[in-house]
Amino acid sequence: MQLIFPIRHGIVQDWEVLEKVWQRLFLNPKLELDVEELFDHPLLNRFPILITEAPWTSKLDRERMVGVLFDKFDAIAVCVTQIPTLTLVAHGKKTGCLVDIGETTTSACCIYEGYLMPHTVDRNNYGGKDITELLLKFLYPERDIEFFGEEWRQLQNAEEILHKMGFVLTNGMTELKLCQPKNYECKLTGRVYSIKTERCRCLEALFKPQIEEEVGGALKTTASLQELTCHAINCSNHPIRPELFMNIVLAGGVSRVTNLAQRLRQELRDMP
Structure with missing residues (x-):
C-alpha cells in the first residue's frame, strides 16, 4: 500500500x-x-x-x-483561522508562545491578546516523523531490532513506542543511565522487544539536531527547539517578552512525552 x-x-x-x-x-x-x-x-x-x-x-x-x-x-460559509491561535485558546490563554512539534515541521510563534504576530513565526522542517525514523535507526541495525512489514507499518510501531515510552532526559545525555529498559509487544508478530536508551536518545535530536549526522543521516535543520522558541519571543516587542516566556505552550503529538516541558525550560534558562 x-x-x-x-x-x-x-x-x-x-x-x-x-x-x-x-x-x-x-x-x-x-x-x-x-x-x-x-x-x-x-x-x-x-x-x-x-x-x-x-x-x-x-x-x-x-x-x-x-x-x-x-x-x-x-x-x-468558510472561516479560515490559524492553528497556533486556536491551540493557545484551547489552553485557556490569549497571550503566549506556541511551540508546535508537528509531523514534519516544528514551529514557534507568539500571540498577544489573540493576535498572532507574523514577524515572530519561526520553523524548521523537522518533526515527529523524523524523530520516529531516528528511533528506527537506533533500533536497527544498532540493536538488531527490526519490525517487519511495509514502511508505514514499521513507522507505526516506532511511533507507538515513542508515544508510550518516550522519555526526555532533563539534563541531556549525562542522565542516560536513568532511562530504564521497557518491553514493547509488536501487535503484528506478538514478539516482545526490550527498548532501552533508544527511547531517550531519539528525542535528543530536538535539542541537538547534529545527532542526525552522527548516525549517518542528513542534517535537516540547525535550529534546536530552544533556539526556535527563544528567537520567536525575541522577535516580539521587548515589554511583552517576560509574559511570553511565562506562557510557553507545547503542542503536537511529541509534546506529550515525559519531561519535554521540563527539558525545554532548562535549555531556555541555560541559553546566553
Whole structure:
C-alpha cells in the first residue's frame, strides 16, 4: 500500500488528492447521514466549515482552498483561522508562545491578546516523523531490532513506542543511565522487544539536531527547539517578552512525552 501525503510541512502539495480526501470526508457514511440525502443536500450546504492553517500559508493557497470549498462543495460559509491561535485558546490563554512539534515541521510563534504576530513565526522542517525514523535507526541495525512489514507499518510501531515510552532526559545525555529498559509487544508478530536508551536518545535530536549526522543521516535543520522558541519571543516587542516566556505552550503529538516541558525550560534558562 502506497501512502500519499497531500500536505507536507503545512503546505498543500497535491490539490487533486486533497480534494479526494475532502470528498471522502464529506460523503462519509459514518457520519450517520443518508448518502442519497447528501447528494441532494450536500453537507456543506447546511453547515459552515472551519479551516485551520499554518501561519506560513500563502495568500494564494488560502484563496485556492476557499475557492474549492465554495465552487466544488457548495459551502455556505468558510472561516479560515490559524492553528497556533486556536491551540493557545484551547489552553485557556490569549497571550503566549506556541511551540508546535508537528509531523514534519516544528514551529514557534507568539500571540498577544489573540493576535498572532507574523514577524515572530519561526520553523524548521523537522518533526515527529523524523524523530520516529531516528528511533528506527537506533533500533536497527544498532540493536538488531527490526519490525517487519511495509514502511508505514514499521513507522507505526516506532511511533507507538515513542508515544508510550518516550522519555526526555532533563539534563541531556549525562542522565542516560536513568532511562530504564521497557518491553514493547509488536501487535503484528506478538514478539516482545526490550527498548532501552533508544527511547531517550531519539528525542535528543530536538535539542541537538547534529545527532542526525552522527548516525549517518542528513542534517535537516540547525535550529534546536530552544533556539526556535527563544528567537520567536525575541522577535516580539521587548515589554511583552517576560509574559511570553511565562506562557510557553507545547503542542503536537511529541509534546506529550515525559519531561519535554521540563527539558525545554532548562535549555531556555541555560541559553546566553
